Amino acid sequence: MKKKKILMLTTGGTIASGPTENGLSPVLSPDELQSYITEFRDVCELECQALCSLDSTNITPAHWQMIVRAIRDRYDDCDAFLICHGTDTMAYTAAALSYLVQDAQKPILITGAQRSILLEITDAKKNLRDSILFALDERTKGVNLVFDGNLIVGTRAKKTSSFSYNAFSSINFPALARIQNDRVIYYVPPCPASGPVRFYDQLNPRLFLLKLTPGISPDIIPLIVRLYDCILVESFGVGGLPDSILDPLCSELARYEPHKKVLVITTQVTYEGSAVDTYEVGRRVHNRVPFLETRDMTLEAAYTKLMWILGGKISSWNELETAFYSPINYDLSF
């Protein structure tokens, strides 16, 4: 049987880090990383390409576009793609890739580690190994994150532990599959493709996330509305906005067409999502300005989906609403 070709794209992260006098920093080359996983030589060819060598704190939308170009350039001659990435912003990258590479029939997996591969006790080797096992499984396709034995949909992952090996949770959606005793066990099939693979590269970076805190001052609101095309308000509970924020926000937004200054209400609560109409402190926004709500999407998915939608041509509120509420890679269930 022909060996599968997996393209490993490295970006840095703890997985490739070593100690320096200024603290941990990515130092390993892709070949050094690869030298720790030799056991699959008979079943697959692993080709490595370094894209950058960064702590994921410094990953930006330009790096997401770079990853997409690297995948697009080799999409036809590789069977699977494995991106090694720092964990801190991995959920954003996994969500962004879910929108920038849609309907992929091949696995596009992203992984990393909580401890460097240089250490004797580390999760790095297991995460790389598991990723290859998932990549070689015929059922795996699309953008997914691999961590601690789980295959998590790219739009559903969130880093929920700073140090533990089970650093990522699958939010409001089950993990698709697990590695058990070196076997891939699927629980949910990957999101079915609706056509041939599509690559995108436009992203609008002018989004602002406003996290509410009790007693927050509204002083900053006019500036935010002036500078950004989309304001995501991380509201309380299922979607409550305090009086002090509601008035200045809605009067500033009312000066623009709603699809040109987009209000999005999201929640500070990790699980179960928003339901803005439930309480008066949410429902009253309807009487003032049109808005989108993130329902059960993760913040990372909602944020990157809006960057992607607003990076394209949107000429009406209806068009924006339809695009936002159309599920992609299992990002939205209601």
Ligand SMILES: NC(=O)C[C@H](N)C(=O)O
């Ligand atoms: N575990 C890690 O990879 C954390 C690291 N600071 C990073 O995100 O690059």
